[in-house]
Amino acid sequence: MCPAKTTSGVERGFVIPIGGAEERDSNPVILQRFVDLCGGSAAKIVIIPTASQLEETGPNYETVFLRLGAGSAVSLPINTREQANESEYLSQIEQANGIFMTGGNQLRLSTILGGTPIAQAIRRSNAQGTHVAGTSAGAAIMPEHMIAGGPKGLLPNEQGVTFAPGVGLINKVILDQHFSQRNRLGRLLSATSYNPFFSGLGIDENTAAFIGPDNELEVVGGGCITVIDPSKLSHSSMASASRGEAVTLINMKLHMLAAGARYNIDTRQATPMDKPS
Amino acid sequence: MCPAKTTSGVERGFVIPIGGAEERDSNPVILQRFVDLCGGSAAKIVIIPTASQLEETGPNYETVFLRLGAGSAVSLPINTREQANESEYLSQIEQANGIFMTGGNQLRLSTILGGTPIAQAIRRSNAQGTHVAGTSAGAAIMPEHMIAGGPKGLLPNEQGVTFAPGVGLINKVILDQHFSQRNRLGRLLSATSYNPFFSGLGIDENTAAFIGPDNELEVVGGGCITVIDPSKLSHSSMASASRGEAVTLINMKLHMLAAGARYNIDTRQATPMDKPS
Numbered sequence: 001m002c003p004a005k006t007t008s009g010v011e012r013g014f015v016i017p018i019g020g021a022e023e024r025d026s027n028p029v030i031l032q033r034f035v036d037l038c039g040g041s042a043a044k045i046v047i048i049p050t051a052s053q054l055e056e057t058g059p060n061y062e063t064v065f066l067r068l069g070a071g072s073a074v075s076l077p078i079n080t081r082e083q084a085n086e087s088e089y090l091s092q093i094e095q096a097n098g099i100f101m102t103g104g105n106q107l108r109l110s111t112i113l114g115g116t117p118i119a120q121a122i123r124r125s126n127a128q129g130t131h132v133a134g135t136s137a138g139a140a141i142m143p144e145h146m147i148a149g150g151p152k153g154l155l156p157n158e159q160g161v162t163f164a165p166g167v168g169l170i171n172k173v174i175l176d177q178h179f180s181q182r183n184r185l186g187r188l189l190s191a192t193s194y195n196p197f198f199s200g201l202g203i204d205e206n207t208a209a210f211i212g213p214d215n216e217l218e219v220v221g222g223g224c225i226t227v228i229d230p231s232k233l234s235h236s237s238m239a240s241a242s243r244g245e246a247v248t249l250i251n252m253k254l255h256m257l258a259a260g261a262r263y264n265i266d267t268r269q270a271t272p273m274d275k276p277s
Numbered sequence: 278m279c280p281a282k283t284t285s286g287v288e289r290g291f292v293i294p295i296g297g298a299e300e301r302d303s304n305p306v307i308l309q310r311f312v313d314l315c316g317g318s319a320a321k322i323v324i325i326p327t328a329s330q331l332e333e334t335g336p337n338y339e340t341v342f343l344r345l346g347a348g349s350a351v352s353l354p355i356n357t358r359e360q361a362n363e364s365e366y367l368s369q370i371e372q373a374n375g376i377f378m379t380g381g382n383q384l385r386l387s388t389i390l391g392g393t394p395i396a397q398a399i400r401r402s403n404a405q406g407t408h409v410a411g412t413s414a415g416a417a418i419m420p421e422h423m424i425a426g427g428p429k430g431l432l433p434n435e436q437g438v439t440f441a442p443g444v445g446l447i448n449k450v451i452l453d454q455h456f457s458q459r460n461r462l463g464r465l466l467s468a469t470s471y472n473p474f475f476s477g478l479g480i481d482e483n484t485a486a487f488i489g490p491d492n493e494l495e496v497v498g499g500g501c502i503t504v505i506d507p508s509k510l511s512h513s514s515m516a517s518a519s520r521g522e523a524v525t526l527i528n529m530k531l532h533m534l535a536a537g538a539r540y541n542i543d544t545r546q547a548t549p550m551d552k553p554s
Contacts, residue, residue, distance in 0.1 A: 153457055153460075154431075154456070154457035154460060154462055154479075154503065155457045155481075155500070155501050155533065156533060179431070180430055180431035180432045180463075183430075183431060183460055185431055185462065186457075189533065202431075204432075204523075207523075222523065223432070223523050224432050224523045224524070224525075226431065228531075235547075235549040237535060237549065237550075241535075245535070246481075246484075246499065246500050246501045246533075246535035246536065247501070247533060247535055248501075248532075248533060248534055248535040248537075248538045248549050248550070249531075249532065249533040250532050250534075250538070250547040250548075250549060251530065251532065251547065252530070252531040252532070252533075253528065253529070253530060253531070254505075254526075254529040254530070254531040255525075255526065255527050255528065255529070256432065256433060256466065256523075256524060256525060256526040256529075257525055257527075258514060258518075258522070258523035258524055258525040259523065260525075261525045261527070270512075270527045270528065271527075272512040272514065272525055272527060273514075273525070
């Protein structure tokens with residue numbers, strides 16, 4: 001799915017995939033920035049803990065967001081497709097100006113929320129200005145095409161990644177999380193080479209891409225975002241490789257982006273924090 | 278050191294870094310190609326086992342090369358700097374048409390051979406047409422600047438690699454071995470970003486770069502060579518990064534090259550096996 005259409009004159013909200021394991025206590029730069037973006041004391045944040053199977057996940061984030069100054073923070077305990085139709089929850093999403101999806105298992109997110117009014121409400125709200133953040137599984141689910149699995153390692157291969165449809169808040173990118181920590185370059189290379197339409201974003205733990213309505217992202221947090229831009233890919237042996245065979249990919253572009261650096265998803269231009277004058 | 282000068286009209290020998298753990302028994306494509314390149318039954322191969330501290334390393338390779346059809350294969354047990362002056366060994370190197378340096382510890386190679394007549398003889402012989410192959414530590418030592426160590430992981434950082442001077446058979450490249458197996462992208466990115474003059478070659482196990490006298494390499498073996506070309510690097514925060522801080526690198530080029538693919542070290546052009554017509 002493509003992102004829902006914005007109404008004329010209304011700016012889409014930020015989409016904020018986080019690579020997992022973001023700091024919540026000592027130096028919570030990512031979550032603080034999210035709360036501030038949502039208006040600080042005017043922030044009305046709704047938490048969707050569906051990916052997690054731990055009951056405390058949602059309430060814990062309520063505590064964190066309130067401590068960081070949010071006006072309100074409410075977790076919606078959506079654990080079944082039936083609950084993903086509850087009008088009470090829908091109404092809370094519609095009134096929120098920030099939505100946060102927790103980590104856990106991204107296939108829980110896609111199987112429980114996919115095609116429900118809650119998923120539609122998240123898409124519609126974002127199009128109307130609500131900021132949507134998600135960490136780990138909550139980040140994975142954001143694009144049109146979600147990485148559902150794949151082996152560790154540096155090398156791409158023919159069975160290097162599995163996809164599932166995501167919520168479709170953003171397109172033109174493939175996301176991976178826990179990126180350097182779980183050694184996932186190979187599956188991101190596999191994913192982007194399957195169809196070089198996408199930029200691949202490998203997001204480290206405690207690192208986030210704040211993707212603005214102009215489709216430019218800024219890196220926030222302590223790690224890197226590894227960007228694979230396959231738009232100039234001049235040769236790929238992916239289609240002819242047999243199982244386990246090494247794959248040739250020629251002319252991929254690679255950016256390593258630390259805090260403050262930017263990447264424009266439309267133009268595929270990367271910019272350092274301190275732009276040269 | 279730069280490669281020794283070739284005599285007018287004489288073509289330099291191949292330089293063949295191997296990423297370690299090359300097949301010796303079931304499907305020894307790399308070692309077979311080396312033996313064939315040296316002339317098969319006319320091949321006179323000298324083995325330098327200095328990197329290894331195992332007595333059987335040299336004799337084992339004698340057996341392998343003879344089984345693969347080499348005319349002769351002799352291991353020179355050079356374990357001290359004194360032995361690296363022996364005229365008998367020098368004369369054997371001068372008569373060889375193939376030199377093979379085994380794996381082990383590359384700092385043994387550089388500390389024992391560095392500055393000795395043996396090192397000079399290897400350089401001079403290569404310039405005069407002798408092919409020089411080396412695996413693991415024996416590959417590491419080949420360039421002017423040798424990677425001596427560095428942490429595992431995907432991300433470059435300010436302390437991401439340590440260098441030592443190598444034998445200088447090739448320049449304009451930095452080599453790393455056991456590349457995907459030991460998760461070494463970060464240190465190759467660190468190395469190439471320190472000075473973007475170099476192309477970085479990350480050579481997998483059971484994979485070799487056959488670098489011809491025209492400075493074009495062909496990939497042979499079962500894995501990949503990961504090529505980092507930093508020549509278009511437009512921004513690097515490496516010089517200002519503090520210890521452990523994430524580093525921004527913008528506009529690196531990345532090629533994943535499987536068997537048959539080529540890379541020209543001078544022009545930095547990568548070519549697939551099946552060139553498009």
